Amino acid sequence: MPFWHEDVAAWESAWQAKGLPAFPRITLTPADQQGVLTFNIFPLLKAFRGDAQAAAKAVLEPVEGVQRAEVVKGFVNVSFSPAFWRSFLQAVQERAPSGYTRLQLERGQHLMVEYPSPNTNKPLHLGHLRNLCLGEAVCRLWERVGARVVRANLVNDRGIHISKSMLGWKKFFAPATPQTTGKKGDHFVGDCYVAFERAYRAEVEALKQRGLPEEEALVQAPLFQEAQALLRAWEAGEPQTLALWRQMNEWVYEGFEATFRRLGIRFDKVYYESETYKLGKKVVEEGLKRGLFYREEDGSVWADLTAEGLGKKILLRRDGTSVYITQDLGTADLKFQDYPELTRSVYVIGNEQDHHMRLLVALLRKLERPYAEAIYHLSYGMVELPTGRMKTREGTVVDADDLLDEMHSRALELVEEDLPESERHEIAEAVGQAALRFYLLRVDPTKNIVFDPAESIELKGFTGPFLQYGLVRARRLLEKAAEKGLTPALQATPDAIEPAEEKLLQQLYGLPEALMAAARSFDPALLAHYGYELTRRYNEFYQSLPVLGAEEPVRSFRLALTQAYQIAMEAVMETLALPVPARM
RNA sequence: GGCCCCGUAGCUCAAUCGGAUAGAGCACGGGAUUUCUAAUCCCGCGGUUGCAGGUUCGAAUCCUGCCGGGGUCGCCA
Structure with a gap:
């Protein structure tokens, strides 16, 4: 069982059977330490009266393929044998889509993700792009871990x-x-x-x-x-x-x-506020009838949420027209009428609406809607300029289409000139978009992004094109190998693993965990960082070790390693919705 | 003023919900191509994690106070 989530599950049940007091946390060993996996056994030390060696022995008992285990303070650093890695690569070849790049751990979850919900009086801007990239990546993340996802757009x-x-x-x-x-x-x-x-x-x-x-x-x-x-x-x-x-x-x-x-x-589904706002009015009437809301002398309708620490909130104006939250109440109901099997209703909305979303949940609780607890606000920070917030009035709003065009032409300058014109534009579009989208996805969603139009977006370093480049090189390498009749079919186990190979294998081993962590925390940035680190390690491997020129069984091992990298990286790129050009 | 979020290298960001000597990119300086794509790789430079206390084996992370920035708070969506 060479995949992370399967290994960990097996180890945990073994520990449970032995009555170990707490599961050790398992992480990839930091790059500056010897080892591949680190078992954090600090929490176990008391039960073993400070005998770290004994605790380590108990923890590692069910772990197969251990080549070396070193106990440093409360950490047990483990590295695996060449045979273990060979079986890992074999498993990737045989069952990547079902057990490695696509997981079933969240099967049964059914999400609706609402994004980007634009107003219809202005074109999309940079903030919408962040919303779109985030929303789409979150959908794909959850699909990868086994959930069903409905993409919904609510048009204001x-x-x-x-x-x-x-x-x-x-x-x-x-x-x-x-x-x-x-x-x-x-x-x-x-x-x-x-x-x-x-x-x-x-x-x-x-x-x-x-x-x-x-x-x-x-x-x-x-x-x-x-x-x-x-x-x-x-x-x-x-x-x-x-x-x-x-x-x-x-x-x-x-x-x-x-x-x-x-x-x-x-x-998959588009809601129009013009069609849902009347539902909202009905919900408000229901609340009035049930005595949950009240009417002021001027005719306006209110909810008193002071007990929840949210003050009072107007639900209908005195002229009877509805406000923003009114239609949101109606839409929330409608979503669960349309999709009764939903387990979560995700709203991808900027953090300026944190208060609004808290109000929405509080009102739904007051109305005793059971799905109030299924609502998750994916609150993201704003995209600011070095001079501060983007303002329509000051003409500082960065237009989405303009920015996409600009990225395209910046990327075009780097594309080889002797390619056909249409292919050059295809590459430029893929590179430009990847640069922009990665830039928006690589930071923690909750944090504000400062976008400097003067410096614009880099195409080197910690960027989308960096990830693309590594993958394109690997694909070409495998194509070249195929032309020479070489395949990634594994031969005998190599005697030893080079450090650059081990670092790459370690990162590859961590893919399922990275996917799970990113999905569960609604944070594509975790996967973006994973993908960057994976690419770095592949580049180092590529730069320092020959593949086609190596002797068997090392050559086929390295081809399999390259293929595994390709499989993992394609999953990362697809999940983050970063396009990959055929060459660059 | 109340509530919420944030403060990490010159700049932009990490640090796997309390773990190891706080890591990357950009910028700056130096180096690598008879070999699978140099949009790459290697080396160097760069830190009192806003400030002051506290909690414990251990704090950028948790608690308290202060300083600074942003958001939001009964009829814009």
Whole structure:
């Protein structure tokens, strides 16, 4: 049983049978220490009266293939025999997809992952890209460990922000369309929104000149009043308003769809807020009837969550219209009606909405929805510029499509010039995307990212192209071997394992654990770091040891090692949704 | 002001939920190609983990206080 999760499970049951007080933690041995696996036996020392040797002996009893075990303080560093590694490589060849790169440990889990849930008044920006990369990677991670996943996108297609872009079009752009202007639909609508905002700001400034305080000015500006009227007309179902709304959303969807397609992302289910917000109102009515919520004198409806430390929250405005959280309540219900077998409902949403998500869960608990506990908010940090937050008003928002284009052309400069033009662009797209996506995935999701447009994104070092390059080289090596009639079929066991080989084997051995850890913590960065380290070790191996030129049985062992690396790395790249070019 | 998150090399980030001498990349300096792709590899430089206490075999990690940054807090989504 040469795979991590199978080994560990077998060892643990053996220890349990022997009544060991606590399972030692098992990790890959740090690079500066001798060994492959480290068993942390500090917690066992008391039971063995400080006799580390005795504790180590008990722990290692069920472990097969041990070549050397060294006890250092509370650590037992173990390395494996060449025969063990040979059987490991054999197992990778024979059952990689079912036991190594795809696991069944979370079988029975059924997730819905909601992302990126954009508004329909602006094109996608860098923050959405982080959301998309994270959401997609999390879906693929959970699929890899045996779960079923529904990718859901909730489109925020109604609300005051849409009214604003509609007004922007009416006043400054009509009758132009994306077709007549040659613009991508989402960008076209974004321009309408910006035009509205600019005019609106001017009105607010004028009112402030006349002595109105800012808060008053913001509400009293004629354009804002008009936008609100438009929202009411929309809710009342006024036909002309609906027609324009539908038209503008169509433009936006076409634009979004193009970007999603470029990123290789498709959704199983799309929810539209315009269809779910009424469900939310029903949920609020239910809460009112059951006395869980209350109505103020002005007609607005509230929930009192002070006991939960969340204060009071408005659920319906005094004019009866719904707010953001209202539709979220309805959508939460709908998700579990559509997919009753869900075990988890994941929301990939920025950490600026931590409070909002806490409110949502608290309200669902109040309503005694059992699935309130199944909700998981994958809260991620913002992408900031060195100068601070991206701001529409200051024109510092980094547009997703523009950035993808820029990455493409930066990568193109590095591609060999004597290749056909279409292939050069194919490679450039793969390299540019991998650079960008890896950059967004390599950091802890909870942390903010500082994106420096001046320095932009590296193509060397701890990057996506670094990972691609290692894999491309390995593939070419195996192709060359095949041309010479050499296969990775294992021959006799080599007498000894070189240090560079052992370091690579160690990392390969850790793949199942890395996949599990990344999925369970909803953290693709763990797998990104794993993949980087794996590539480093392969590069070192590749650089220092000959493969095709080696003597048997070392040659076939190294070919098998290269093949195992290819299998593991392809799994990493696929899971993180990083494209790999045929060559580079 | 209340609540939440964060502070690690010049910069961008790690450190496998309390473990070994805190590690990578970028930048900077030096080196490697008659051999499977040099987008690579090797060597060097770089740290009082914001500050001060506490908890214990052991703290970047946990607790308390302070300093600094960000987010959020009854009708934007």
